[in-house]
Amino acid sequence: MLLAFLAVLPLIGALAPALAIRAGRDACALAAGLVTLTAIIILATMAPAVMAGEVIQARIDWVPSLGLNANFFLDPLGLMFAGMILGIGLLIIVYARFYLSKADPMGRFFTYLLLFQGAMLGIVLSDNILLLLIFWELTSLSSFLLIGFWRHLPEGRQGARMALAITGAGGLSLIGGLMILGSIAGSYDLTVILENREAIQASPLYLPALILILGGCFTKSAQFPFHFWLPHAMAAPTPVSAYLHSATMVKAGVFMLARLWPVLAGTDAWFLIVATTGLVxxxxxxxxxxxxxxxxxxxxxxxVSHLGFLTMLFGLGTPIAAVVGVFHIINHATFKAALFMNAGIVDHEAGTRDLKRLGGLFSLMPIAGTLALIAGLSMAGIPPLNGFISKEMMLEEASHTVWLGQPWVFPVLATLGATLSVAYSLRYVIHVYFGPKRDDYPKKPHDPGIGLWGPPAVLTALVVLIGLMPALFAGPIVAATAGP
Structure with a gap:
C-alpha cells in the first residue's frame, strides 16, 4: 500500500501550497518541496528491493468486473523515471521560488506543478492500463494549466491550447491501442500484457494496436510531424519548460515506448515506423x-531532436539499443534541465533571451557561464561528459543498421543529426557567454543568488560525474532497467 500512497501523494499534496499561500511565498515553496521530498524518501526505501530484482506491487480492487483496478507496480524502469520526476521536480521547486516574480501567484503555480508531477508519477507506476490512461490525460490537462500559467500572454494561451489539442488527440489514439492490446492479452494489467509477446505479435490486431499506440507516443513526445506544438509551449515560465523538457510530459511518450518495447518491438513494422520517425x-x-x-x-x-534520438534507439529493436536509450534518457534529463534553467537565468539577469542581443556574458556571469559551458558541451557530445558516451554508443548502433536494404541511410543521417547537435550547442554557449562585452543589455547582467544557480549546479555535477564514472553513477540503474 505504500506504493499506492506514493503514486497519489503529489496529487493529495497539491492542496498544501494552495492552503499555504496566506503564509507567504516561502511557505508555498516549502509545502511543495516537503511533499516532493517525502515522495523521494518513500521511493528511496523501496529502491534497494527493486534493484535486487524484486517487483513491488500494490493491488486495489476497484471495479473488477470491468477490469478497472487501482494496481501499481515498481520495477527498474518505473524506479528510474520516478526518480527523475521527483528529483528534478524538487530542484525545479527551489528554482521556481527564486525565479517567479512577486506578481506571480505562487500557491497556484505550485499546486499546478504538483498535479503535473502526480500525473507523471501515476503514468510510470500504473499497472492497470485503464488507470494509466487516466493519468496520461491528466498530464495533458495539468500541462495546459502550467503552459498557460501566464494567462495575460496571448502566446501562452495559444501554446497551452495547442499542447492540449495535440496531446489530447494522441491520448484518444493511445486509448484505442491499449484497449486492443488488453483484449489480445486477456487482461488490462501491464504485468500480464508484458508476458504475452508471442500472442500479441501473432494477432491480426497487432498492427492496428501498434499504430494507435504510436500515435499517442509520437504526439506526446513531439515526433515529426507532430513536433510543432512543443516550441509553442515555451511561453510557459522557464521552471515549467525545464521540467516539461527534461523529466516529464515529453518523456511520457518515450516511457511508453520503453515500457511496451518488450512486447511490440522486433517486427518490421516497429522498426520502419518507430526508427524512421525518430531518425527524421x-x-x-x-x-x-x-x-x-x-x-x-x-x-x-x-x-525534439533528442527525443527523436531516443525514439530511433528504441525503434531499432535490439537489446543494446534499448540500453543506450535508457542511458541517454538519464543524460538528457541532466543537461537539458540545467540548460533550460540557465536560459532562465540569462533572461532573468540580462533581460533578454535573444541571441542577437547577447554575448560576452562569461566575465559578467562566471558561475552561470561555467554551468552553461559544461551542460552545453555535454549536449554537444564532447568528452568526458555524459552526453558524449551515449551519443557515441548511438552512432555505433546506427552504423550497423540497414534500412530498406540500404546500409548507409542510418549511419549518414544519424551522424548528420549528431553533428548538428554540436553546432547548435556551441551556438548557445559561444553566442551567449563569449565574444566582446556589449553595452546595450536590457538589464545589467550579473550572477544570481544560489537559489537560481544552485539547482542547475546539482545537475551539472551529475553531468560530470556520470561522464567520468558511468559505471558507478548510472551503470546499476541502466543495467537493471534495460537488462534481460
Whole structure:
C-alpha cells in the first residue's frame, strides 16, 4: 500500500501550497518541496528491493468486473523515471521560488506543478492500463494549466491550447491501442500484457494496436510531424519548460515506448515506423534548432531532436539499443534541465533571451557561464561528459543498421543529426557567454543568488560525474532497467 500512497501523494499534496499561500511565498515553496521530498524518501526505501530484482506491487480492487483496478507496480524502469520526476521536480521547486516574480501567484503555480508531477508519477507506476490512461490525460490537462500559467500572454494561451489539442488527440489514439492490446492479452494489467509477446505479435490486431499506440507516443513526445506544438509551449515560465523538457510530459511518450518495447518491438513494422520517425525527427529538429535566435526556442527544438534520438534507439529493436536509450534518457534529463534553467537565468539577469542581443556574458556571469559551458558541451557530445558516451554508443548502433536494404541511410543521417547537435550547442554557449562585452543589455547582467544557480549546479555535477564514472553513477540503474 505504500506504493499506492506514493503514486497519489503529489496529487493529495497539491492542496498544501494552495492552503499555504496566506503564509507567504516561502511557505508555498516549502509545502511543495516537503511533499516532493517525502515522495523521494518513500521511493528511496523501496529502491534497494527493486534493484535486487524484486517487483513491488500494490493491488486495489476497484471495479473488477470491468477490469478497472487501482494496481501499481515498481520495477527498474518505473524506479528510474520516478526518480527523475521527483528529483528534478524538487530542484525545479527551489528554482521556481527564486525565479517567479512577486506578481506571480505562487500557491497556484505550485499546486499546478504538483498535479503535473502526480500525473507523471501515476503514468510510470500504473499497472492497470485503464488507470494509466487516466493519468496520461491528466498530464495533458495539468500541462495546459502550467503552459498557460501566464494567462495575460496571448502566446501562452495559444501554446497551452495547442499542447492540449495535440496531446489530447494522441491520448484518444493511445486509448484505442491499449484497449486492443488488453483484449489480445486477456487482461488490462501491464504485468500480464508484458508476458504475452508471442500472442500479441501473432494477432491480426497487432498492427492496428501498434499504430494507435504510436500515435499517442509520437504526439506526446513531439515526433515529426507532430513536433510543432512543443516550441509553442515555451511561453510557459522557464521552471515549467525545464521540467516539461527534461523529466516529464515529453518523456511520457518515450516511457511508453520503453515500457511496451518488450512486447511490440522486433517486427518490421516497429522498426520502419518507430526508427524512421525518430531518425527524421532527430535531423529535422536539429536543423531548425541551429537557426533559432531565442534561447528557449533553440533548446526546445534541441529537445525534439533528442527525443527523436531516443525514439530511433528504441525503434531499432535490439537489446543494446534499448540500453543506450535508457542511458541517454538519464543524460538528457541532466543537461537539458540545467540548460533550460540557465536560459532562465540569462533572461532573468540580462533581460533578454535573444541571441542577437547577447554575448560576452562569461566575465559578467562566471558561475552561470561555467554551468552553461559544461551542460552545453555535454549536449554537444564532447568528452568526458555524459552526453558524449551515449551519443557515441548511438552512432555505433546506427552504423550497423540497414534500412530498406540500404546500409548507409542510418549511419549518414544519424551522424548528420549528431553533428548538428554540436553546432547548435556551441551556438548557445559561444553566442551567449563569449565574444566582446556589449553595452546595450536590457538589464545589467550579473550572477544570481544560489537559489537560481544552485539547482542547475546539482545537475551539472551529475553531468560530470556520470561522464567520468558511468559505471558507478548510472551503470546499476541502466543495467537493471534495460537488462534481460
Amino acid at each position: 525527427t532527430m535531423v529535422v529538429a536539429a536543423c531548425i534548432a541551429l537557426f533559432k535566435d531565442d534561447l528557449k526556442g533553440l533548446l526546445a527544438y534541441s529537445t
